[in-house]
Amino acid sequence: MTDAARPSPASAPSGPPSGADSEVGRLRTVMLHRPGHELSRLTPRNNDRLLFDGIPWVARAQEEHDAFAEALRERDVEVLYLMDLLTQTLELEEARTAAIETALSDLELGDTMRHYLDGLLGESIPAELATLLTAGIRNDEVRGGFGLVTSLLDHDAFLIDPLPNLLFTRDSSVWVRDRVAITSLAMPARKRETQLTELIYTHHPRFAGSPRIHGHHYEHVEGGDVLLLAPGVIAVGVGERTTAAGVERLARQVFTDDLAHTVLAVPIAQERATMHLDTICTMVDVDKMVVYENVADSLVAHAVTRDGQEDDGTLHLGVAAPEPFLVAAAKAMGIDTLHRIETGLDPVTAEREQWDDGNNTLALAPRVAVAYERNDATNARLEAAGIEVVEIAGSELGSGRGGPRCMSCPIVRDPLA
Template identity: 80%
Template sequence: MTQGSPDSAATPPHGADSEVGRLRTVMLHRPGPELKRLTPRNNDKLLFDGIPWVSRAQDEHDAFADELRRRGVEVLYLTDLLTETLEQEEARAAAIEEALRDLDLGDTMSGYLEGLLGESSPAELTTYLTAGIRNDEVRGGFGLVTSLLAFDDFLIDPLPNLLFTRDSSVWVRDRVAITSLAMPARKRETELTELIYTRHPRFVGTPRMHGAHLEHVEGGDVLLLAPGVLAVGCGERTTPAGAERLARQCFEAGLAHTVLAVPIAQERATMHLDTICTLVDVDKMVVYPNMADSLIAYTVRPTGDREASGRLVLEVGKAEPFLVAAAAAMGIDKLHQIDTGLDPVTAEREQWDDGNNTLALAPRVAVAYERNDETNARLEDAGIEVVRIAGSELGSGRGGPRCMSCPVSREPLGA
């Protein structure tokens, strides 16, 4: 079984209704051979901001996981779950079909790869699917297509962004939303995640929604502000249509009564909503102050009526300041803002280093990169216990503790 996995009788219920309920189970991805595929020529194409020192990134990630375990969090690893899933023949066949579906390699190499993947063990297949296969690594299937490819061209691309498990799935109460990643280089991440949630014994019967084939929604844009209240960032990666689709599904399933659609300026450092703000308590949020005043939200609720087609009629409110709209939806007097950094300059630097991207372990307890001194000091002044972790190499992909973790189980608030 996956490291840290309990027996079935002790398995906590899956699901989350907030960002800050006590964290019980989390899915991570330990940096692996896929990161060793990055070069200065391909890292932009593969959507990774830098080229990490992989062994140091692994050490930092291991320390992160160990800190979670010390605080009673069950740690699941995505590749362990995938390998266990691939022990089933039907799952193997589905994974291979998905991996080869969109490849433009010609019949000769495609046929060879189908045989190679089909004969591999579950662990080997996991490595092929996550670390990819390079042209100079195959021992057959040679033909016109591969003759014209460079030796270091990938036949199956690696997935270095698997590190950011938050993006490919989001739990909303007891249901998991399989997201639809906007960039082609990340499409297979959702396919592998969906395979796990569909076929791994632990998750059999889990209700699912959304999916890789629907409008684009990425997990970094979805914040569970409070039970029944979601905020969805709309910008570079999540489209307004994706936000509407997710909202409809949540309303139909009774998972939410309010969704806040939050437009995000398309800047390099603000890809997702969680690069701008994250919750650290039921009424406290760390926010990038250079964008706080311009951040707005449109409140979306079901009216209770239905169109002739049967679809819910949605009411979209006028734009309001995000923190004001969020507090009203959450049923609190005020959502307190804790600024990133000390001033606009340090705020910009520490936001770039993921100072906003915290992972709440419980109300008033949050994991943060140790390098963001000013932000961490502000959090502590506001009564937040800061669990500091190293991130000099983990942060090279422009993602913090929240990006690197998908909560699978949180205690309900008030439990």
Template identity: 80%
Template structure:
């Protein structure tokens, strides 16, 4: 199948990335917290690091698609452009005068220009019309259309589950528009014609960083700062209804920045191995969710939810393997905490026992190699300022099936 993924470790064939662009140049010490970055990145260096990441993937035979290229190609459709503009200008903070002006401006742009405006945003001091109460009262540096610096993390806005594109629903207001644009690509771009989608940006919050395809038919969903229990239930109902999985593990995680997603705690590096943050590994629990009785639709379905078990135990049972082996981040609690913060757990598997990781996490990478994993090291000193590693920065669209 052209677009298919049933695991985290099947040989990667096609991936969607976003090369850092002008949206990162919008970050300042005044707004970086609101836009979910821990610092103000050196943009040209971030671009160099990302280009090296993409070239590393190509060197391993992976087709690299860029989100903004796909979006520009999608905007060849007048309907797609109108839909994107309408969603972007639905914000209640604009007011009618400014909304009408921006609608006229955006409608007159080329596909390339529209992509640039929607990703990099528009500041109040950049408009040449639509003047009125809103433009008068807002500060010159306030954004009329927010930039989307977190487009870098393409994993969060969509996840492929077998042959379906799961369009997620991002929890933070600064990221809400990302999934709208991603859904537009899957709906309107010719490459994805006929692609069936599940979930969607209008449903309960689920983020791709919380969704791990542990094995064919087995999905783990972290529930914490970004993905809600209701979102996990909605996703479980949908994958069961469409026969995409037989087991969903709902995994509670701490609602804090350091563990914003499940993939900041663990990622798959082989069919039976995870790299995992040891400081929380033995506390991590999972509720096993299965379909007790089917219904006429997903809402009528009856779910069976088991009592919690240790995550590694519940995962091994669901995957029907003896043991899901744990490779620790770091060798001691302090090193583990440092390397977890630096995305040591956030690896991207290119195939079983082959993973891309940030070069700075020396001890984690050494432990991976000692466990038989080939580690492909990449630089990420600037890319990591938004709290995300190689897995966060990549949305696998096609992997060789494991089953």
């Protein structure tokens, strides 16, 4: 398709100003990614490298995700799909060029194959290009560029890797008030996700002029580790994916832009089941969170605040001694107690339901949260605490170890009073 024939993104959706100042303000707009061809690329030989614990049944995962999206729409939430936004973004030549250059930057491709793929991707219409960039390209799928690289690669090896973790849109961007933090994903298998997300926020008309903080080229911060506990209070997990250096940079950014007064740095034990902070706890009301009880009592936080400036103008950070997380959070939030609702009914049930993302809930409003239906013990505790639980199926969606919060990036929430 020629540039003249390529459609203009002028008709792409536009909407109200974006932003969020909490985890529980009424959700108005959310970005999701419907499972696609990228999930069908998972095999028992590559799923570990691509960070999936299992091989999902794609058709069922799509059915479950469609039901999730419909549950949100029934609550008057506008659902934006990442693939639609990406396709519309790729209608712009500048965005196409940047996306192709990023995809072909892998040094293992070699010049012969890189030149061939540059032509293949460059000739693709936006929808085809979006699919190729997300589902990847295997060695046995190309019809040119043959040389030493392709001769030595297995026939089913990927020249451009698929991105099955796009499902978890929370990780690659986070809105902090009216600004979007483009995150920096730590794992090589996920690096291109945040680059494509940044492409959308840079070029799509929906987000034109939206100020940004952080970026994929900075120290590692992942969205699953960032919780907006209350207006002005941000908790950030520090562990397997988010580094202390990443939290330090994010804190300086939000303080400089007056987006927060306190950042709580929360060390997370290096365990697979507790990868991100939102696999340990999520907010379900202005003063309530569901917490994985097996680690709740050992979780601590360092309160980071603004503390003057260095001689060179750099913002100086004050770092408090560690306190129990819920205590430090309540102090920063200005409330007497941050109440905890524990996962499961006992330590064994808690471990099982935490593994199945029992406390990875998505708040739609204060005291309303989406949760996987399979975690019945945790859901019963939520309901007993006055939380309305919107249950969704997740037998296949959960194979990537992520719940409703992981699968959603809130774009617009009502501000809390």
